[in-house]
Amino acid sequence: MPAASIEQPMDTDGPFILTAIADEIVERHPGYRVEIIGGHLLVSPTRDARHAGILTDLMRLCLTSEPCGEQTEVLQNVAIKLPTGAEDYCIPDLVVVDADIDDHLIENNAYDPVCFRLVLEVTSSNWRDDLKTKVGAYAEAKVPVYMVVDRKHQRLHVLTEPDGSEYTSHRVHAPGETVTLPDSVGADVALDVEQIIRAGQKKSH
Numbered sequence: 737m738p739a740a741s742i743e744q745p746m747d748t749d750g751p752f753i754l755t756a757i758a759d760e761i762v763e764r765h766p767g768y769r770v771e772i773i774g775g776h777l778l779v780s781p782t783r784d785a786r787h788a789g790i791l792t793d794l795m796r797l798c799l800t801s802e803p804c805g806e807q808t809e810v811l812q813n814v815a816i817k818l819p820t821g822a823e824d825y826c827i828p829d830l831v832v833v834d835a836d837i838d839d840h841l842i843e844n845n846a847y848d849p850v851c852f853r854l855v856l857e858v859t860s861s862n863w864r865d866d867l868k869t870k871v872g873a874y875a876e877a878k879v880p881v882y883m884v885v886d887r888k889h890q891r892l893h894v895l896t897e898p899d900g901s902e903y904t905s906h907r908v909h910a911p912g913e914t915v916t917l918p919d920s921v922g923a924d925v926a927l928d929v930e931q932i933i934r935a936g937q938k939k940s941h
Contacts, residue, residue, distance in 0.1 A: 754823045755844055771826045773818065773873050780862045783829075789935045790858050790885055791830055794927075798832065801923040808832050808853060808922040815846035816855065818873050826873060828855040832921050849877035854921045856883040858936065863888050872901040880920045887936040892929045 758770040758777060767782035791812060798810040814831050818824035825846040832854040833847070834840075840848040855874055857866040866884050874882045875898040882903065884893040891910060895903035896918055909915050911930035917923065 769813075769827055772824045773820060773826065773869055774824065775821045778862070778865055778869070780860065780865075783858075783860055786887075786936045786938055787829075787858050787860060790887075790932060793932065793935050794830055794856065797925055797927065798923055801925045807835050809835055809837060811837075815844070816849050816852055816874075816877060816879070817842045817846040818849070819876050820873050824873070826855075826870060829858050830856040832923065849879055852877075852879050854881040854883065854917070855879050856885070858885045859887050867893070871895065871903065874898070875900065875902050881918055885932055885936060887933070890933045892927070892932060 754772050754775070754777060758772060761770050761777070761779060762768060769780040771778045771780075795810055795812070809832070811831050811833060812829065813827050814833065814837075815825045815827045816831070818826060825844065831852055834851040834853065837847055837851050840851040842848055857870065859866050863886060867886065871882065875895075878898050880896065880898070882893075882895040884895075886893060891908050892913075892915060894907045894909065894915060895905065897904040909929045911933050913929045915927045915929060917925045917927070
């Protein structure tokens, strides 16, 4: 199933709650990810093994870096509350957050963006959402660093300096380059772009 954007249910006689619809979709389709941005439901299919492989490699790098683990945590699939709408939230593939994230729970298992230092998405069939829709949402939430592992175009995007609904710095890195994460992330991490991209490719037999 490709990623879908659903503005409202087709049949309803009264007011609807998007978070309730999102919960129902998840219940009926385990493994699917449902997010709300700008009052629209974004539904993404279950991720493939190579998608998970990238996250494993990135978590290993972050968790073995200093001073990660003292003031920050590296987590997967943690919801961030967005300022783009009353019910809006995203569930990034990977996040680096302040260690006191438990103190920043808002509602529906979504957390205040103030405790997020980095959010990262690995593209699947919904790559346009990651490279366009979510850029503005994360910028408005003032997430300091937004990264996208673009498997389709084999690039690594690093966006920093959020200003309004955009990031004023957007650097695109190709295989062969090494990317050092900004100091604001709180960990000294250098990423080999080729290694990350290769982890996201299907293995030949």
